[in-house]
Structure formats: C-alpha cells, structure tokens
Amino acid sequence: MVTPMTTTSPQGRTELLRPDGSPVRVLVVDDEQSITELLSMALRYEGWQIRAAGDGHGALQTAREFRPDAVVLDMMLPDMDGLTVLGRLRRELPDVPVLFLTAKDAVEDRIAGLTAGGDDYVTKPFSLEEVVARLRGLIRRSGAADRRADSVLVVGDLMLDEDSHEVSRGGENIHLTATEFELLRFLMRNPRRVLSKAQILDRVWSYDFGGQANVVELYISYLRRKIDAGREPMIHTRRGAGYLIKPATS
Amino acid sequence: MVTPMTTTSPQGRTELLRPDGSPVRVLVVDDEQSITELLSMALRYEGWQIRAAGDGHGALQTAREFRPDAVVLDMMLPDMDGLTVLGRLRRELPDVPVLFLTAKDAVEDRIAGLTAGGDDYVTKPFSLEEVVARLRGLIRRSGAADRRADSVLVVGDLMLDEDSHEVSRGGENIHLTATEFELLRFLMRNPRRVLSKAQILDRVWSYDFGGQANVVELYISYLRRKIDAGREPMIHTRRGAGYLIKPATS
DNA sequence: TGGATTTCTCAGGGAAATCACAGATTGCCG
DNA sequence: CGGCAATCTGTGATTTCCCTGAGAAATCCA
Secondary structure (H helix, E strand, C coil): CCCCCCCCCCCCCCCCCCCCCCCCEEEEEHHHHHHHHHHHHHHHHHHEEEECCCCCCHHHHHHHHHHEEEEECCCCCCHHHHHHHHHHHHHHHHCCCCEEEEEEECCHHHHCCCCHHHCCCEEECCCHHHHHHHHHHHHHHHHHCCCCCEEEEECCEEEEEEECCCEEEEEEECCCHHHHHHHHHHHHHHHCEEHHHHHHHHHCCCCCCCCCCCHHHHHHHHHHHHHHCCCCCCCCEECCCCEECCCCCC | CCEECCCCCCCCCCCCCCCCECCEEEEEECCCCCHHHHHHHHHHCCEEEEEEECHHHHHHHHHHCCCCEEEEECCCCCCCCCHHHHHHHHCCCCCCCEEEEEEECCCHHHCCCCCCCCCCEEEEEECCHHHHHHHHHHHHHHCCCCCCCCCEECCCEEEECCCCEEEEEEEEEEEECCHHHHHHHHHHCCCCCEEEEHHHHHHCCCCCCCCCCHHHHHHHHEEEEHCCCCCCCCCCEEECEEEEEECCCC
16 A cells, blocks of 8 residues: 555654754865765755865864864865864864764774774765764764664664664564665665665765666665565565665555 | 645645745756756746756856756756856855756766765756656755645545655555656646647657657556556546546546 | 675676557547 | 547567676675
C-alpha cells in the first residue's frame, strides 16, 4: 500500500536544532573556495546556518562574531598552522567541537591527540555524507543540540546505528563495508524518496571521484545481497529515475 | 517522520506560493533564445514570475536585482563557465536552489558535485513537465515556498507521489514506466481539463521529439490498462479535442 | 611482507521501455 | 445504414537501462 497520506519532513529527515529551536551554526574553514562552497551547500541543505572563512585569521574573527556550534577546519591554511588556529579557537570557544580536514597521509602523528578532546577528523578527499554524519555526531555529543536527535536510523525492521556503525535487519546482525554503510545510510536518511544515481554519487562518493557511474549499481547490488537476501526486498529500482528504500510491509 | 495529509484544493492542484502569498520567482539562464522562451512560457503558466538572461553576466546582474527563489542555469554559456556562474551566484544568494541544464553526454564528468547541495539537473533535450516537476521539488525543499505544499497529487481515489514515484488507485499499488508516470502526472496536474495531443506531446515528450504523434494515443492506452482496468474509467477521450482525467464518481 | 578485504572497471546478458507500423474499432455525419 | 476520420491496440524491432560475474588494483591488517 502506498502511503501518500503521509509526508516526510521537508528534507525527509530529523532536524537537528539547538535547544531554543534555532538552527545549528557551523563555521567552515578552508582555503580552497571550491571546498568551502561544496561544504556550505551540503550543510545548508541540512538546515544549518553556515559561514565560511579562507584562512586562520578570518576564521578566528568570524568565530568571535558568529559563535558557531561546530567548526570544520582544514589543517592546511595559508597563514597559520591548523594547530595554532585550534589553540586560539579554544581560548574563545572552549566547548565547540571541531571537525578537521586533513590530507590522507598526514594523519597519524598530528591528529592522534586531537580527537581526544571529543573532536574528530576526516581525510581529503571526503564524501559529503561522511562529513555530515561526523558533524551531526559531534554536535549531538557536545550538547549544543537537542538531545532528541539520536543516532539510530530505522526503516521497517532495518536498523542502522551511526555511532557504532552496526546494522541489523530483523534482529540479525549484518556486516557492511565502509562504502556499503554510507550508501545505506544515505538511502535510510531519505526513506521512500527516489534518489538518482547522480545524487548518490555526489553524496556518498568523494568529491573527486572520477569513475564510472555504475559503481552505484554495483553497490546497490552488494547491499541487496546483504540486506534483502531471501527476505522481502526493501531496496527498489525505479528504472530511469533511481533507487529508493522503504519498509518491506507495504 | 509523518504528518497527516492536508486537504487538497478543489481542483487537486496545489499552488506553490511564497510564505507571504506572493508568486514564486524564477530566473532562467540560457544562451539559446528559443529555450529561454520555451521555458519562460511554461513556467509562467505555472503562475510563477519569470526573468530570463542570455549569459553569465546578465544572470548575475538580474539575480542581484530580481532575487529569484530558484534559478534554471544552462551549463554552457558564451561568456562564463556554468560552475563560475554558480559560484558567484552562491555568494549573492546562498540559499537559492539551482536546476542545471546540461547536454546528455557531458553528464558524467562535469556534473560531479552539483546535486550535492540539494540542487538538481536535467539533460537536454528535456521535457517541460520534467523541468517543472524538478523545479517544484527544489523550491518546495528549499523552504522558500509554503511547507504545506506536499508532493502528492490526488484525483478521486487516484494518488501519485512525486517523491517516491508511487502511484495507487483505491489503495492498490500500480507500477508505471517513466513515460507513463510523466503523462499521468501531467493529466493529474490538470484534472477535468481537456488536454490536446499537441499539448501533451509538448509537455511530456522532449522538445525535439520527432516521432509519430500517435505515441500519445499509445501511452494513453497503456495508462488505461493500468489505471482504469476493470474500474470506473477516469481517463476520457474527447474526440477531436484531446483527453482529460477526472474522478470516477461524477 | 604477504594474505585478506575492499573498491572499482569492464563487459556480457537480459529485462524493460519506447516507439513505429498496421489493422481493428469506434464515433460521427449525412 | 454506410462511409470517413479519429482513435485504439496487438505485434515486434530497436534501444536503453540495469544487473552481476570475473578479475585487477588498491588498501588494510596481522
């Protein structure tokens, strides 16, 4: 049975709001404008308020005035070392969580201690779903946001825990690879909505992915094997339009 | 997250209005005048206010002054790259959704990232129904429009969900192909109104469709088999004039 | 370092969708 | 009622889209 009698929230997902009901504020700091634009677009789409800065000084200045609830901070800035920015940021806004952007290789040594303070990082090139998910986690745990927002997505008897990365259907645990997990998360954050292959590529794969669009088909195929295997299918193809997920009992 | 369905307007057609009740404003940017004219006509018909521009500079200038709620932007402009226009546009109007027009083959490489922020695209040659539908989706989700407007069309016991692409009659699910879906959407957006074969061809098929006009008859026939099969017919022929859809009980 | 896992490309197969064509049917007119 | 035009629909060719196996390349992990 179709359920056109019901509507999802405007964006088909739970809003993350501050306790007073105002939107979450996020400051994005990166010297590449294409990156700040990409992130701003994606994060605005989450319903958050975004400001961007291109260097350390701009970041600190904007932070003072904007009072963000979270910061996305590139480790490589033209005028200032990422750690320096972090230090000064902490003096102004001690409790604001920071999501670091860092090159793939430069990770281990310098980031290690950083996440101890409740911060987190992603490596470039990242996927938007990953950044959004990490940010949501940070904001949720920092207490800036309404606690109602929790980390478990549920569609039918399918459950996905964004914190523990655990997935189960009908109580049975399912192991997914990182990419499979992100794809499923994206589908489950937009239940009953057709998502085009382009949309999926844009959100789930890294922004610099240059490969064939049929990876999406491939990973849908993998997911089906694990999620739908033998059971009533939840992942559906809309030929010429895209894919969607919905509870089996309909 | 689910809310009860609100009542539909008598004609089953929900107007898309801004919160203050004024009409939605859309900026159309394409260097081919035949395209901007085609689009302007179709979009005005939706009750929206339209402005057109033929190049990047004109687009930015018009955007500043016109403050559109959405932009239709060709990726190929004479003076400026589509991505450049997008970037500058974003600086002025951070929250305005953009619908990109792009050549069919140019998709893979250049589109990357475009749908990331909730934007969307259609490939040339497009059908007007598709452009209108995508634009409505963008505007609805951007929050510029009244949130009550939802994505479900209802005529009698026939329901069509533009988000999930699901169609049902009397609670029974019906599978439609992409073309059947667009045709039915067009009919349902104009209930009780006779639509000529020419109108249907112009709105549902691509603007460069060169085939036989009797595809319309063929697809009406397909639709009847699925929608009306056995039941009281809702799709009616007005010989010499066209077709119309209306609730069965009248 | 070497094996296991994951990611992705490539290509074949197959199913579905689209559409042309033509004969059947229907409605309208005198 | 006969004839004409408009419409309907069965058939099948063609195209498009999607699925998936096989294996190469990259990555992870012990």
